[in-house]
Amino acid sequence: MNKQLMRGSHVIAEAATRAGCRFYAGYPITPQNELPEYMSARFADLPDATFIQAESELAAINMVMGASMTGVRAMTSSSSPGISLKQEGISYMAGMELPAVVANIMRGGPGLGNIAPTQQDYFQATRGGGHGGYRTIVLAPCSGQELVTLTMKAFDLADTYRMPVILLGDGLMGQMMEPVSFPDPIDPADLPKKEWVLSGARGRDSRLIASLQLDPVKMEERNWKLVRKYDTISQHETDFESYLLDDAQLVIVAFGTAARIAKGAVNRVRGEGLPAGLFRPITLWPFPANPLRSLAASIKQILVFEMNTGQMIEDVKMSVGDISPVHFHGRPGGVIPTPVEVAEVITGLMR
Amino acid sequence: MAQQVFKRPESLKDNVFHYCPGCGHSIIHRLLAEVIDELGIREKTVGVPPAGCAVLAYNYLDVDMGEAPHGRAIAVATGIKRCRPDLVVFTYQGDGDLAAIGTAETVHAANRGECLTVIFVNNGVYGMTGGQMAPTTLPGQKTTTTPGGRMALRDGHPLDLSRMLALAAGSVYIERTAVTSPKHIIKTKKAIRKAFKVQMDGQGFALVEILSACPTNWKETPIEACKRVEQVVATQYPLGILKDATHEPTADNP
Amino acid sequence: MKKGFIKIDSQRCKGCGLCVSVCPKGRIRIAEALNLKGYHPAEFQEDEMDKKGRCNACTLCALICPDVAIEVFRE
Known part of the structure; x- marks a missing residue:
């Protein structure tokens, strides 16, 4: 193609x-x-x-x-x-x-x-x-x-x-x-x-598409x-990408653009012999909580990296509970961090 | 053998209206159903009701209907009509819906000449929420948010959106009528019929503004309220054709 | 002279009185009895009670009825 x-x-x-x-x-x-x-x-x-x-x-x-x-x-x-x-x-x-x-x-x-x-x-x-x-x-x-x-x-x-x-x-x-x-x-x-x-309504009853439901019992039914x-x-429908997770001791969790940067950082620290990997949620909702939870049991720590002040980290913490420590690195405001910067954060955590 | 000369239109469901005694909404619902019957378009009509008292219009009109958020009926109708130009699409909106929260949608749909039929019910108050001031409320009129009467310098002037819409290049037919007497009701039906025909001929944006009474929130009897529409409201919002740029379809100009 | 009559669905009627106000023959009045919803519905007065002339099925009452509660018949 x-x-x-x-x-x-x-x-x-x-x-x-x-x-x-x-x-x-x-x-x-x-x-x-x-x-x-x-x-x-x-x-x-x-x-x-x-x-x-x-x-x-x-x-x-x-x-x-x-x-x-x-x-x-x-x-x-x-x-x-x-x-x-x-x-x-x-x-x-x-x-x-x-x-x-x-x-x-x-x-x-x-x-x-x-x-x-x-x-x-x-x-x-x-x-x-x-x-x-x-x-x-x-x-x-x-x-x-x-x-x-x-x-x-x-x-x-x-x-x-x-x-x-x-x-x-x-x-x-x-x-x-x-x-x-x-x-x-x-x-x-x-x-x-x-x-x-x-x-x-040709050859059938007339149809209605509406969100209004004045009867609380019926509204409750619809909510459920x-x-x-x-x-x-x-x-x-949960979807995610795993990158170099088999032997990873630190897993960086990132999505979208941040995940691209994180991948570069993982490659960088791997070159220095540090076993880091990337877990990239592709569906943010539904969040891939179960695979992340399973992963957390076999690793030492998690680093959440987002281009904000920390939002997905709440889903990560809800997914892994106390199984693994969760760190955060964030750059909000439109600053685009480099793989070098993120690699330094990883290195700092692993050394 | 007695012959029935007035009966319920087929496009009107058998349900009892939830409206207050003397409310104009249900008269307008009936007129819509009669026009839909007479034009034979029940099976290709889609309606978009408003938020407000007429939100449940689909309990009465036996055509396909799709809800819209408050003020957005014309935008929703635009989406429907552009995807299915073969359908006849109308919106049914009150004064708050069309002339306050939905002003932008209304003006721009008229300006684009969207091929829609708009039924605009002007009763000068927000009925469903308990009689607050509407953009169309008259100067001095008492509402639950203008307890001392509407003061133009504080609360704004009555907004004649139909007149503004008549200035839009894409609007084709705009008429203001009332449903306060048999004579006016007959005129209203004629106007609604024309507003549907304009759409069916592909000519563009058609709107009928209908002055209607809200006896409950005006705290008047239905008879007093109808009189007030004709003697007071209609001086602020004169009845008649505000714009008629329709033409007889020809081969060159369908 | 045309003759006619109307049927008022007393359960649909909410007693707004608009039909009473438009009947040229003064043939409609508000009933003393209540309907199930608690309204005094309009009622058609029978011939013998009326001296103003017969219903001619002009349909004005039905045209203005907000509740589509009136059917009109011509004989």
Whole structure:
């Protein structure tokens, strides 16, 4: 398969199109503007596709909601402050059990923060993000090629489980150019039929898609039904990468861009004879708690490395309990640490 | 043999309305159902109800319906219509929904000329939440958040969003009517019918603003409230066509 | 002269009185009895009680009824 050199934001857009996405609505925000730009040009050539530059992030996510009601594969993208605005729609879609893909190319925060790459939205993404106690599947790619596979997988997961799926990248993932190859595009007509869509009540009873449920007993039932769905996802969809773990005494846990840096650091300290390895969660929710817990029993210590002040570390600590000491190294604010810096932290812990 | 000359429309479910006595919402629901029946579009219509008293509109209208967050009905409807242009898509929104929290969505959908039918019910208060001030509340009108009456300099002026929307290049048909007397109800039905036809002919954005009474929150009898709409509210929001840029479809200009 | 009559579903009716206000013949009144929801529903007055003229099935009452509680028949 031919490889082409592409920017991360473009890769997401192309992969989404090849996954059969035919509706995109978004609002400009740095550092993800290349994604809607690519989409606007790509969809112009597809007669069955709609691109809308919306008047706001709120409008965009709600347009995606409407598109999803018709059964079309739909997505939006944004960066941190814009994702906060989209939480209203994401909560509604969780309640209505509507599929959608939302890409968050994270930047510095809180507030307007800056436009540099960070991982400061981990809590927001993995805890639902909006009101009402729901979950979204959260996928964290760490390379151009993984942007292809995880973007396409995001649409499958969204349809399978009828829920929003978050693709959590950062400014570096979105801007970096890497060689990638794409699978053949999926024809939306070949996707499994959705039996719940709004299509006009022809030859059937009229249909309703709504999150409102005024009866507390029925609302409680629906809440537990969602939890059962989330349990199923936790059992079947957890994904992670292991790197040099067989003989590792220290395991660094990192995701996305931080994991790339961590991998460099692991290679570096291995060169000095220090047995370190990398555990990289690919699904941030569901978090790969069980494999990490099993791993913790055979190692001496864990180092959590994030481009924030410490968010995933809470999931790591919940996973391993007292089995293994958990250290932390974080660089928030858009500072991109080097493998040398992280290697020094590892060395300090192991010596 | 007696012939029935007025009966329940088929697109209206048999459920008893939850609305208060004298509420205009249920009249408008019935008119919508009648128009949908008469146009023969029940099987290809999708509605988007608002947050507010009419949030349960789907308990009454027997068509496919999809919920929207407060103010976002037109954005949701845009997503539906763009993906399925063959469907007839309408939103049903109150004044708070359309003219306060959803102002941006409304203005920009009109400006893009989204091919939608918007039913905008203006009763000058937030009914469901207990009668707070709406963007359309009249000067001096007492509400639960303007207990001394709305003061323009403190609380803002009544907002005539329909008139603003008429300025948007993408809007095609905008009319203001009322459901306070049989005469006005007949006019409202005609306007709703036209707003659906505009969409079905692919002409663009169509909106009917309907002045409606909220006797409960106005603390008036239904008869007093209807009179107030015609004698007071309609002076602030004059009835009639605010914009009609419709054309007879031709081969060149469908 | 056209003759007509109406049927009011007294359980749907909430006694708002709008039909009473629009009937050109003054043929509708609010009942003294309550319905199951606790409203005094509107009721159609039978011919013998009325001196103002017969119902001509003009449908004004049904047009304004917010609860679609009125059916109109023409004989």
